Amino acid sequence: VKIYLNNAASAWPRAPGVAEAIVRTLETPPSHPGRSVSCCVDVITQCRESLARLLGGVSAERIVLTMNATHSLNIAILGMALQKSDMVVTSVTEHNSVLRPLHHLQSRNGIQIRKIRLDSHGSIDVAEYRSALADKPRLVVLNHVSNVTGRIQDVASLLALAKNAGAVTILDASQSLGHIPLRADELSADIIVFTGHKGLHGPAGTGGMYVSPGIELEQFYVGGTGVRSDLSMHPTEMPIRLEAGTPNVPGLSGLATALQWYESNGEALRETEHQQSILLRTGLRDTSGIRLYGDDGDDFSKHIGITSFRIDGWDVEETGFVLQESFDIICRTGLHCAPLIHEAIGSAPEGTVRFSVSGFTTREEIDTALAAVRNLAS
Ligand SMILES: Cc1ncc(COP(=O)(O)O)c(C=O)c1O
DSSP states (O other), rough: OOEEETTSOSSOOOOHHHHHHHHHTSSSOOOTTTSOOOOOOHHHOOOOOOOHHHTTTOGGGEEEEEEHHHHHHHHHTTTTTTTTTOEEEOOOOOOHHHHHHHHHHHHHOOOOOEEEBOOTTBBBBHHHHHHHHTOOOSEEEEEEETTTOBBOHHHHHOOOOOOTTTOEEEOOTTTTTTTTTOOOGTTTSSEEEEEEETTTTTTTEEEEEETTTTOOOOOOOOOOOOOOOOSSSSOSSSSSOOOOOOOOOOHHHHHHHHHHHHHHHHHHHHHHHHHHHHHHHHHHHTTTTEOOOOOOOTTTTGGGSEEEEEEOOOOHHHHHHHHHHHHHOOOOOEEOTTTTTTHHOOOOTOOOEEEEEOOOOOOHHHHHHHHHHHHHHH
């Protein structure tokens, strides 16, 4: 039996009923929205409506469904149509799905990028952030929760500062939606990007974003929509303004089921994740020969269930390999697609061993994982 501690990459198990929903869709004659009256219209509407409720009651019309958070971030960042003179403020905690689209624009259009560093607690350095905002960036993109340390940033106040400075704000909620309650109206985020296969326990290949009213992203990805086929240009109304082509209907039916399940079970899921995370963190901290990264002592309120560490004398890749081969524990090692944070937290250039729990992780699994780490540490 494998112990799965790689939920930050992709959650497992999926929510109950997800696999069955996907199989059911694949076993039913396919149909597409607008192309026929079909169950898939319901699935897509269900996803939009559940996500709109989950974000605190936003309009379902403003929920765009995509393949994953990376897809959403590309649509959002490229849709800003940034010019050479534009400045973007972001941070060193960002995932490559934010950094690479920005670097791409930097090399193509010459945009300027300011990457705010972290203070000693792993939080964005507010003084540096404020001084960057004084230069009037057009766009601010911030990660809500680090996929390396699990640290929750105070994005409500950070994004409010950005709005006051006149910037458009994008929140990368890939590691927060499903893990912590999130309300769009309390966040000053113009765009909230999320994924289906992590905290929501849906299938890979699903994701989306909330685009608040008044934000009109440029379309760079256009094509068939199944509706308004008479138009020579892609429709401009939301949400199809930012969607084109045949959607991932099997995946979205899985996501709709996951969301439905989450609406009744999310609170308990989050509470269990929090408890297991405390067990894991304290257990690792109490083990000699272990170094934790981005730890906050006993303040567990600032982390979701992601813990990064290293065992003295062990290479991180080797640790992951031995944990998998000898102990049946699946985790992730290295830079975790977030190359810049490691300098800040002291884990460059190798990165970390990352254990990420979910609300499905059991106490026994945590105990077994801790025993394995202790074994290697000694
Ligand atoms: C913080 C963060 N942003 C973005 C992503 C990209 O998510 P997706 O795999 O859905 O594209 C991830 C995935 O690891 C992530 O951790």
